[in-house]
Amino acid sequence: MREILIRNATIVAMDAAHGATPFTGDILIGDGLIKAIGTGLAATPDAQVIDGHGKLVMPGLVNAHTHSSETFLRGRYECMPLELWLLYAYPLLMNDPIGERLLYLRSLLLAMESLRNGVTTLCDDFFDPPRHDLDRLAAVFRAYDDAGIRANVSSAVMNVHTLDALPFAREVMPEDLQALLDFGPPMTAQAYMDYCRSAFDRLHGTSGRVNFMLAPSAPQRCTPDLLAACMDLAVEKQVPFHTHVLETKTQGVTGPALYGKSLIAYLHDLGLLKRNTTIAHSVWVSDEDIRLMGEAGVSVAHNAISNLKLGAGIAPVRRLLDAGVTIGLGTDGVSSNDTGRIFDVMRVAGLVHSAAGPEYEAWLSANDVLAMATIGGARTAMLEHVTGSLEPGKAADLLVLGLNNYSFMPLNDVARHLVYSENGSSIEMVMVAGRIVMQDRRLTSVDEQAIFDEIAALVPAYLAEHAELERRNAVFEPVMAEIHRRATRMNIGLNRYQGDAA
Numbered sequence: 001m002r003e004i005l006i007r008n009a010t011i012v013a014m015d016a017a018h019g020a021t022p023f024t025g026d027i028l029i030g031d032g033l034i035k036a037i038g039t040g041l042a043a044t045p046d047a048q049v050i051d052g053h054g055k056l057v058m059p060g061l062v063n064a065h066t067h068s069s070e071t072f073l074r075g076r077y078e079c080m081p082l083e084l085w086l087l088y089a090y091p092l093l094m095n096d097p098i099g100e101r102l103l104y105l106r107s108l109l110l111a112m113e114s115l116r117n118g119v120t121t122l123c124d125d126f127f128d129p130p131r132h133d134l135d136r137l138a139a140v141f142r143a144y145d146d147a148g149i150r151a152n153v154s155s156a157v158m159n160v161h162t163l164d165a166l167p168f169a170r171e172v173m174p175e176d177l178q179a180l181l182d183f184g185p186p187m188t189a190q191a192y193m194d195y196c197r198s199a200f201d202r203l204h205g206t207s208g209r210v211n212f213m214l215a216p217s218a219p220q221r222c223t224p225d226l227l228a229a230c231m232d233l234a235v236e237k238q239v240p241f242h243t244h245v246l247e248t249k250t251q252g253v254t255g256p257a258l259y260g261k262s263l264i265a266y267l268h269d270l271g272l273l274k275r276n277t278t279i280a281h282s283v284w285v286s287d288e289d290i291r292l293m294g295e296a297g298v299s300v301a302h303n304a305i306s307n308l309k310l311g312a313g314i315a316p317v318r319r320l321l322d323a324g325v326t327i328g329l330g331t332d333g334v335s336s337n338d339t340g341r342i343f344d345v346m347r348v349a350g351l352v353h354s355a356a357g358p359e360y361e362a363w364l365s366a367n368d369v370l371a372m373a374t375i376g377g378a379r380t381a382m383l384e385h386v387t388g389s390l391e392p393g394k395a396a397d398l399l400v401l402g403l404n405n406y407s408f409m410p411l412n413d414v415a416r417h418l419v420y421s422e423n424g425s426s427i428e429m430v431m432v433a434g435r436i437v438m439q440d441r442r443l444t445s446v447d448e449q450a451i452f453d454e455i456a457a458l459v460p461a462y463l464a465e466h467a468e469l470e471r472r473n474a475v476f477e478p479v480m481a482e483i484h485r486r487a488t489r490m491n492i493g494l495n496r497y498q499g500d501a502a
Contacts, residue, residue: 001434004029004396005043009052010403012414013037013390014059014374020367020415027057029396032208032434036392050429054404056414059389060120060150060397060432061342062377065242065280065301065330068140069127071106072459073335073466082248082310082336083166083480089335091473092162092181094129095465097136102462103128104139105455111147112443112451113340117424120397120432121150121388122340123301123330123381125215125242125280128155130183132195137212138203145207148437148445150397152240152381154215157230158222159186165220167250167257168486173479189226196233204237209433211239213381218244219263220254224270231272240278240299240382246289247281248312250487264289273298278380280330282320283313290316294323299380302372304349306332314352318362328377329369343424346373350419366419400429 006027012020026041027034043049070089077085098106107126114122124144128136132155144151163169163178170178196214204212214230216222222230234241245263246252255263264285267273273296282300285293293300302315317327329345331337337344346369353364378388387397403411407421430438437445 001031003035003043003047004050004431004434005041005047006050006052006055006057006400007041009055009057009400010414011037011390012056012058012370012418014371015389015391020370022056022414026052027390027398029431029434032396034390034392034394034396037390050400052400054402055428056401056403056408057390058399058401058418059374060387060399060430061118061373062328062381062383062388063114063119063122063331063340063342064278064299064328064377064380065303065332066110066122066124066340067126067333068107068110068124070333070335071110072102072462073333074338076335078309080310081484082312083250083484084477085310085336087473087476087480088470089333090127091469092476093469093472095469097128097130098462100136100139102458103136104143105451105458107140107143108147108446108451109455110334110340111144111149111151112446112448115147115149115430115432115437115443115445116427116441117339117341117343118399118427118430119149119340119342120399120430121152121378121381121383123152123213123240123242123278125154125156132157132187132192134195134198134202137199141203141207141210144210146446147443148209148432148435150209150383150387150395150432152211152213152242152383154213154242156215156217157187157192157226158217159188159192159226160221160223161186165218165254166483167253168483169479172482172486173476177476177479186223187226189223189229192226193229193233196230200237212237213239213242215242218251219267219270219272220251220258227270227272231274231276234276235274238382239276240380241272241274241276242278242280244281245279246284247307248310248487249284249490250484252284253487253490262286262289264292268292268296276382280332281307281312281315283307283315285316285320287319290319290323290325293320293325297324297326299326299328301328301330301380302349303330303332303337304345304352306330306336308348308352310336314356317349317353317364318356321368326376326379327372328380329372341424342373343422346370346419347423366413366415369419370415396431396434398431399427400431401426402428
């Protein structure tokens with residue numbers, strides 16, 4: 001791979017020295033890494049030289065939390081809180097798993113959309129019931145490897161019956177419906193560890209870009225021994241322990257109902273709040289929860305759009321940041337978002353937190369949001385030594401944007417333009433590990449039209465099967481609606497109110 005020299009560009013490095021403050025300079029890239037950043041840099045005679053005049057170079061964006069299992073359900077649902085939406089996006093009554101080719105294609109489609117819109121790293125917590133299978137996991141790894149994206153991947157695990165992970169469920173659901181929910185013997189901690197260790201041995205890091213992570217679905221959905229085993233292995237392998245906590249009011253009720261304490265306090269008492277812990281959502285956390293999270297140095301993947309679409313609420317991001325919690329930005333799945341664009345999440349995160357209250361000094365700035373989308377996201381993925389900022393020795397994961405367009409005309413403040421004006425349309429080139437994976441709005445790693453054609457041919461039959469699943473699972477909707485209503489009515493002492501997003 002020959003060297004690449006980007007000369008005389010506007011650079012937003014997001015490193016400790018510069019943050020989001022732009023400067024003019026050159027970037028020398030070789031062997032997949034950033035070799036030097038400065039002025040007047042020299043390259044080998046055969047180097048590819050890119051004129052950076054009128055261009056902005058910045059780190060690739062990090063999608064800190066998504067679910068590729070939703071990729072074919074884009075635009076399918078609205079006006080549903082999470083507990084109802086789950087019935088249809090992740091049905092209780094299931095068919096056979098999606099075919100392996102479609103499994104590959106739905107992962108590839110997410111990677112393609114991500115790269116086209118500036119996401120060079122994603123954390124995919126995909127769902128693949130009813131069992132965990134290395135060959136199927138390998139299909140997802142292969143899709144990301146083929147696309148050229150960087151990724152942390154895991155298939156979400158749970159081993160607590162749905163009715164035992166939801167407050168009020170046993171008392172609300174009629175016995176005849178409960179009888180339908182026979183999922184067979186739950187996965188043991190040892191069986192899941194065997195699977196995970198095989199995944200590390202066979203798949204983790206083999207491409208240099210795609211890694212395995214531990215993803216217990218949520219503390220109430222997993223037994224304590226499974227949670228502990230996941231954390232022990234995450235610490236051993238230096239990867240995230242990626243889980244969902246306190247996304248909705250129903251989950252806010254769950255901790256006190258099942259454990260007599262908040263779910264964060266429950267994790268703390270189990271010894272599961274650590275540097276490796278990455279929490280998706282963290283909406284209904286109390287001041288005490290936030291203190292525990294900050295002291296432990298955990299990370300949060302903030303899914304601003306998904307939380308709004310599902311009516312979950314607005315995470316208290318400013319208070320989390322002030323407590324020392326690392327924040328990244330996630331799209332969540334494209335069924336609850338409905339895109340894979342982090343630029344969209346940046347804009348919403350930059351705007352919605354201004355509705356927190358009159359203390360405008362605490363509102364999130366564009367610099368705050370840009371840090372979450374880059375180096376913050378890398379930290380949530382435990383990849384800050386690899387990506388998230390432009391620094392010598394780090395991977396050359398970067399974007400080149402043209403400045404001669406509406407988003408930057410006239411140019412005032414680069415970070416504010418990126419957060420409030422840009423939507424990804426200015427991206428001219430995307431590079432991952434020094435490889436150009438998109439140039440002139442065309443992906444170089446895959447044939448987009450061929451993939452679109454194959455999806456158009458194969459997915460309608462899958463969606464017809466899914467529609468039948470939706471009809472079968474609709475029988476549970478009154479139960480989930482009642483659980484949602486009861487949780488919403490309860491005063492559970494969250495020590496905060498809806499909309500306290502500062």
